[in-house]
Amino acid sequence: MSLSAASTEVIRATLPAVGAAIEEITTLFYSKMFAAHPELERDLFNRGNQKQGEQQKALAGAIAAFAALQVSPDADRTDVIMSRIAHKHASLGITADQYEIVHKYLFEAIVEVLGAAVTPEVAAAWDEVYWLMANTLIRIEADLYAEAGVPAGQVWRTVTVGRRVLQSADTVSFVLTSTDGTPLPNYLPGQYISVSVPLPDGAHQIRQYSLVGAPSATEWQISVKAVPGGVAPDGTEKPAGEVSNFLYHNVFEGDSLSVSHPFGDLVLEQDDAPLLLVSAGIGCTPMIGMLNHLADTDDRRTVSVLHADRSPAHHAHRAELTELVQRVPFATMHRWYEDLGARLPGGTTHSGRADLSTIEIEAGTKVYLCGPLPFMLAVRDSLLARDVPADAIHYEVFGPDSWSANA
Template identity: 40%
Template sequence: MLSEKSKPLIEATAPVIVERLPEIAPKFYNSMFQAHPELINGVFSRANQKSGAQPLTLAGSVIAFAQHLLTHSDSYPDEMLSRVAHKHTSLGIVEEQYPIVHDHLLGAIADDLGDALTPEIAEAWDEVYWLMAEALLKLERGLYASQANDVMFAPYRLAERTETGGDTVVLTFEPADDTPQTPAVAGQYVSLQTRMSDGVDQPRQFTLIPGPEGARRIAVKKDMDGEVSPVLHALEVGAELPISNPYGDVVLTDSEAPLVFLSAGIGVTPMVAFLDKLAADGSTREVRAIRVDPTDADAPLLAEQTEAMSKLANGTLERWTTKSEEGEHTGRPDFSALGVSPDSHVYLCGRLEFMQEARSALVDAGVPGQNIRYEIFGPDMWMLHDDAARTQKA
């Protein structure tokens, strides 16, 4: 709970810091990496640093947390904290790294605001940061303790690679040692540590898709401008990589509500995992999967999704193709006209623009925002904006 002393100071300065975030965030990261260059090796994505998305997201999450405290003094933004905690644990973030972020983030704010940042204001933001840090650390301790092992990453060996649609390769990894394995829940992801040509390890998250017992199976779409996906596409059978325990909180709800899985391209991966789980459980829930691809040749995991759907008593698969007439529908769907019932639980995965468009249309069509869940692999400013909007409307 934010102290009464700090509330007016945070309320007065939050708008200024939000406006200055594009200048504060780069200062924060540049300062931190100069002092701790080891953090770029295996923890932070260089691609996200170049785009400027990661600095804005981390700094912005502190602001979003503060904004929530101003209007909800007796609660925390649980959804945002859970999403961040799962991402942190998948990267192996530890408690000792929180003071580092604190010092350089608050230092960047002080450097940017100059004399306007009085000791009293600095103390108020210090309180906000540590309230958020303690909330995250509590969640992260619980997540680490729930694992079947006490390691951040375990070695896995590539056992099989197969091609699927959309310039995507399916990689199946098997354990390379006897580290106890944590079972994954459908919809969860793992982080892979990939060694770059300059010797720096770069982490990326990938949804786990159904595979042999004990294996970690993922689908990787090749990004020609990316740093990691071309390396993963070039892996040969027998190659070893460190892989994290499974994490992620966008999983199936414990409910009998109708399900709608809406995906585009490689965003189908969690949907395939969900369908496989439902089929294995003999679920009788109403399940509607809607996928959008350019063509059949660009449709990753289409055969796996179709097979899993065929095992469900009340499942339907609707296909939209934007560059051919191979699907039941041609072009992009009008999300507001899909007839999704308000009591449905909707899951989205695809490019950010696709999910934003779909979510906005569904909300306008009467589906409650809290019934729509999504996963973004990368800095998630959308969640921060969405959480801030909910706070302002409360």
């Protein structure tokens, strides 16, 4: 489906004005929706991202990007944006009826912010954009639920924590098993699950965590990094991680967790293209899942693994990453640490921030990125400067996805 010709011209004419006000619109939208449906803020949306304004920016970017793609069509980019959102929605158990709720409060916010500029013609055109986007997502999500073998939205299951393993001073892994001993569903290397936890104030908050074990395993494994609050280097307030801190401090062997079916579209493609796996911090987790698969299948392609971290002590899965690279026949690894302590740089261990300028990148290489958004955007710019095609650069963002607005 595509936007009608009449609506396309209206969107083309009004996109600058709507785009300029879209963050104000989405902020008001969330305020209105949460006032009417407080359970959505309490039990579905990330409260930390709401407080920081990150979710508002991500929604604004997604709407603006989708609208712009109706004016200047780019099917591949549209597919990427829609797939990423749909997988995230499926991992949350979003259902078609919830799009009606969003529509109601989003359009109330549009009218309130833009006032008389929202003529019946303008309202109809943006309504068409919304439902084109919504129905596209509903269709993709229906397919994802069907592939998972579950009714729409019913993605949740209870698992048991079989083992808890400390990966670094602030990161712990949980090995998850089914409650009845049967194997858990298979997943693709690079996918994630959502975890829902009951917090002390009665809220149920949800976060996503990559599956780091071998996809063929009968158990699931996730890694969780505790996130203390504080002041960031730029002076902004950094909220503590509600779910990650709860899991780190309160969940142990024998405890139960509510988790979703595996989803996520940052998956390792089954071909022979050379690979460049780039991560920072806890962003190593989807790469660990991919490397487990490559090692188990004796994959013969060239694989370059690049990781950046604060220090060796903060590097979660450090020993496992080294072991996996050694098991993949044609894999090499480079690591950068901002603080090496008493250790000296040497070989493939470097001091400072990641620098891809000296890394060999073969023609046809496919790149997979995961880490803080500023890190990934800097890496992407470096890759583009070296003529790596944009469509060969794949990424994962846990939290509001602002990549599209920066791409």
